[in-house]
Amino acid sequence: MNHIAALAGRSPTPWPRKRSGGAAAPRSRSLLLCMASLLAVLAFFYFSYARVSTSLLRGSLEAAAPRPSRCEPRVRALGQRFLSYVPHSGFSNQLSEFKNAIVAAAVLNRTLVVPPVLDHHAVALGSCPKFRVLDGGEIRLAVWESAVELLRTGRYVSMADIIDISSLVSSSMIRTIDFRVFASIWCGVNIDLACNNGATGESPLFASLKQCGSFLSGFSGNVDECLYSVDEDCRSTVWTYQNGNDGELDSFQPDEQLKRKKKLTYVRRRRDLYKALGPGSQADSATLLAFGSLFTSAYKGSQLYFDIHEAPKDQRIQSIIEKIEFLPFVPQILSAGKEFALTTIKAPFVCAQLRLLDGQFKNHWKTTFLTLKEKVESLRQNGPLPIHIFVMTDLPEGNWSKTYLGDLAGDVDNFKLHFLQEEDELVIRTAKELANGGHGLRVGFVPNSFARMDKLKKQCAPRKLADVLLYIEEVICSCASLGFVGTAGSTIAESIESMRKHDVCSS
Template sequence: MNTIVALAGRSPNPWPRKKPGSTPRSPSLLSCTVSLFAVLFLFVFFYFSYARVSTSPSLLRGSLQASRPSRCEPRIRALGQRFLSYAPHSGFSNQLSEFKNAIVMAAILNRTLVVPPVLDHHAVALGSCPKFRVLSGREIRLAVWESAMELLRAGRYISMADIIDISSLVSSSMIRTIDFRVFVSLWCGVNIDLACNNQATGQSPLFASLKQCGSFLSGFNGNVDECFYSVDEDCRSTVWTYQNGNDGVLDSFQPDEQLKRKKKITYARRRRNVYKALGPGSQADSAALLAFGSLFTSAYKGSQLYFDIHEAPKDQRIQSIIEKIEFLPFVPQILHAGKEFALTTIKAPFLCAQLRLLDGQFKNHRKTTFLTLKEKVESLRQNGPLPVHIFVMTDLPEDNWSRTYLGDLAADVDNFKLHFLQEEDELFIRTAKELAVGGHGLRVGFVANSFARMDKLQKQCSPRILADVLLYIEEVICSCASLGFVGTAGSTIAESIELMRKHDVCSS
């Protein structure tokens, strides 16, 4: 092959010129025939060689061209599993919301869920679905893949199952899961544990192979029969439903006429039954991997933006899963750390104040946020013992508290005692180390009998840099606040804390 390519790359020889006064010779029939067959052979060879190569789009930024198989590798078929993946994004609370939706999708479609890593806050952003300005499924899957590879390379990889306890779901066979690292090792045919070694570089053959595999699993080579199916429907065109009898009808939320004209949008949002569209009898059902893009949803103008499956009265198994995942607790190490801080550091009844002041829309509502807190604090000051203990959970650095209500509280030491957790605290460091050793993500879920590298994977892929567990411990601390909770309106973090308080996590 290299020889033929080299020949094809040469400059063609010039046509021989007739010497002055010479008589041209007539080529023989045999010579012409041989030349013709040689040309045809080269044409056929290059045609089929080119047909086997799929050119990657420019978005791959110079990655290797990924081959397009007609079916999955034998090692994939031998697993006897059908998988479902998706692309988490934005902050942790949004990623957790997507994870819950993915659990429901995998259960409905009877697939093994690929459990992703926890991505850095806003390392991957979706965009604004109400404004119909979102990444395609392929683009967001590739962005998540690249972020996951960077986490592995930097020694900062933490699985969602390292943070959220799904052991009861898996052990009771309510769902089937596989860790992303195990899945990549099996599907891509690489030693992913080597990617966790700090000697590996992004330019190594290993990462070249992973980039090629990521291109394929992101869907840039299209669907491949019995192997890969990309769910290209996103929130601009689809709201996924299940068992509600309105399959195919228009959703109540549609792009308005002004937006259609301005953005030249032709989308029409329809409600679609995910089981009918992607389940038995569909083209997607035969694929070994079913790949979604974002699975994030939220309520908007009386409708859900993408995922509207909140009950399944005709399917008790799915109904049980929906009820079970309403609240998914943190793993024991995080729960114990939060409770320990409340009992041994605060040592008194306290109020929790979750104040999101710098990010997005919240920075424009700082005055309202502080006013709500002030009303609650003044009530406690007048009616309870002093000082009032307050645990503060905020994104506003302490150096910037001056001239804010937080600064006033901190200065009034006779009436208030403020508490907050910091990354240099011993409790934070100890909990991060325990999570690294615990390795919950690699201890739950499916592992093929032929996969013999689990011990090596657990050792090599343990985080070399301590995970940022501050948010998770703070949420647990707030769930223990016996004097009440004041959260930032519209914050998904506040919603998570309220849910934890509803399920009485602190006393369990």
């Protein structure tokens, strides 16, 4: 302000004066001085108004989204410390993250916030090997908004609605809380209204949820004893536990060419999860510990982010790791898959899981079909005909012509193909049973003060049936007594192999 006042009092640089003398010159100088003074006064009021307006606007925004010094009393009163993370990409990747989150929550003695199952690739992390991923705050907010959208459109399905974790929770191996219960308490809103009214994102309810999501994503920074956001990601960190290599460089680092091309400064270190975020750390006092992605995979002899696959020095954690090696689907899905195998196929069969259209797989049709052809020819030479084949593929049937699938479908004397579709009665019936089952809201921590559970179960039951086709197909493939042919590198194939290893079909 003083700076502007000083400018107003300063004499302006005079315009060039006329060289012709006379009485007009003094009058011109006076007129110019008056005009300059008027402009200076107008400038003073303009900049003063702009500065005051900006200050008021900033103040109103801060009032709308305050940065709390601690958690709301209702949150602190729960007596729980929570851990959240963000699922992303396809279902198999989301399940892998869920398992890692269970381990992390157990190591850090926290209650795990169980998220929804997101639509396939609704949120993508990016590429860890190329050091090009979303920052923690960005991906946390993207997942939060996706979860709220699932609530708004009546398509919300919890991971615990699909994967059976009841034995883990009932045995107190882990503690969990459903995201809907967690958000209701933490954000102070009636999630059951969000599930039922179909309001737009501009409504006050959704505005409150968005504001709460922004805070929990860490955009306001960490808040002592309330929120700690874990912003270390796969570009800088590999989480370990009791490996004795805390702080050491990981074997996988960005190569020099990538560093120069992308101007990277990242150095990947192996860090002990318990030492970094457990007792005695700044993070330990926070009511909520918010991770970003917890997805990991093997790459160049290392794990991209999470490398806790055994804990021989901690029997409790070791038991949990062994328990979650295989997490089954809920009973309704298992029953549906077995029913199809027994009552529709009604014969020994081989399963072919052919991923042909997504990502890297669209470039490997020849290899994928060759593996299946070798398996089928072996069966044709040694077994009774026709050979029953259950086909699980993302290639629409209308596009099977001029492919090996088309050849199999046309040879009705030697092969009988079976497949399942979204509109089949079995799929629709199973989706309805899942909606009525509400497993996600029946397991986990619910505070005694939370009086809306019955209403939440009723209002948040999906209005649109969940897409359960993939899960039923995986169970059917686990029942294939003549063998299984999966697409190399597919996480879906890995999931089916795990189910077959644990003999799900006969259990």
